[in-house]
Amino acid sequence: MLFLLAGVLALVGIAAHGGDPSRLLLVAVLDLALAALGFLVRWERLRPAAPALLGLAGFAVLGLSTWSFGGVAAGTGPFLVLLYTWAALHFPRWILLAYVVPAGVAYLLPLVLTHRPPEVLSSALVLLPVAVAIALLVEAQARHLRDDRERLARIESWQSAMMSTLAHDVRSPLATVQFALEMLAEDADADGRRTADAALRQTDRIRRLADGLLDVQRIDSSGHLRLDRRRTPAARLVRDAVSYTSGKDIEVEVDEDLEVFVDPERFEQIIINLVGNAVRYGRPPVVVSFARAGDVDRLEVRDHGVGIPEALRPRLFGRFAVGGPDGIGLGLWIVRSLTEAHDGHVVAEARDPGVAMVVTIPAAQG
Incomplete structure (x- = not known):
């Protein structure tokens, strides 16, 4: 993106008649070529430090740009700092230090060739140390963030293995x-x-x-569940799910002809969790309905209890959000995850009395 921006600015410079048009056209072509190279090369197949070669090519093009503008380094300085910052986000500090010589040459050589006065040349004594210092600070912070991310990944892997072992x-x-x-x-x-x-x-x-x-x-x-989705009779799906619960004071209202496009096993878990929550925390009767509304299929599980406090609703479907003496707070989070895997969404709607958990998913086509 940096090279793409530099190429566009070089073309703007040609349109504005700044500097030598032929040289600026060469600068634009080189910048755009480097941008294409950055996008097209499969860098992940190469060594981790391989993309740093783009930085060396970038310094050379920056030097050519300064020379093309007759020794005016107003655009070279900011891009030099940006290149250093990009390198700091992706490479170790030794590469940043190795950049010092090519960056210094790319900045100073065009100024010398265009006979700029000494006070202009001395600007390198300010710009280069500032660029290196910024890059080292960014590299240190990026390294700490990468270490934290790797540590969190190890913790999550251990936690996942522990939960799986415990559950089995x-x-x-x-x-x-x-x-x-x-x-x-x-x-x-x-x-x-x-x-x-x-x-x-x-x-x-x-x-x-x-x-x-x-x-x-x-x-x-x-990360994202793989589903075995197929057309499934909604009435049979709901009745089978309800059979795993207590079955007392549960009313089922489903059109016998309705077919839904779901993974039966996963969607059954949605119904079981919602009905189980309604039986456990609400009051009878629990009404389970499934119907088509336009281009969506709408599952509703309603109880006639005291409802859900308004303050709890924003985090209702989060992990370990609710819980209590009869649960651990995972049921509704699992419902949300399985619903989103079906390209749907779930909400809690207030009723008088009680609450309705409403799941909507795209309707089966054809």
Whole structure:
């Protein structure tokens, strides 16, 4: 982009009749050629320091530009600083120090060839140290930011591995514990059943935690979920999802002929999470409806509880945003991530009474 800007300014200089037009045309051609080279070359296939060669070519063109303008360095100085700053963002400090000699030659040689007075030549004693100092400061800051980013990447990788391992390892023993508690509850007296039921609720919470951690790990590891989208009967999709919940006081209102274009497994998770939240935090009845509205399909899960405080809504679909004694705050974040993977969006709309979680996705075509 710097070379592209320099080439355009050289063409402007020709139009303004500043300097030698033929030399300025050469400067413009060289700048535009370097810009094209910067865009077209697959630099990632070369050594990390390979693009620094563009900087050396840039210094040579800057020197030619100063000479073409008869020794006027008004444009050379700022571009020299910009080249140094660009180099500082991408290369180690040894390259910045190695640039000192070619940058000094590119600045001073045209001034000498055009017989500029000594006070003009002495400007290099100010410009070059300033350019190098700015570049070293930028390089230090950029290096710290890169180190921080790499450290965060390592932490996230460790966190993802830990969550995945925890979620997988806890499921098998948890199933055994849950089965044992159910057997004990059948043969226990009233007090024993209450104790077993309380333990079963906690095992169910741990299971939801494990499922949530697995969903988080899948979303984080892929960045953008790959979906197996196909035309799916909406009524069957909703009924299957509701069957995984308590099923009590849940009303389903879906057109039997409606087909939606979704990944059934992923979209089922959206419904399960929303219905589970409505049952857990709202009041009955919970109404699940799915209908077409123009060019979108609209899923709505409504409860008749106390609603959601206004202050909570901006962060409602964030990770660990809500949580509580029966949840960990991942459910709605997973809903949002899965909805966005379907090119849709989810919002919480106030109702009187209660709240409706509304998911809209593009309608199936044809």
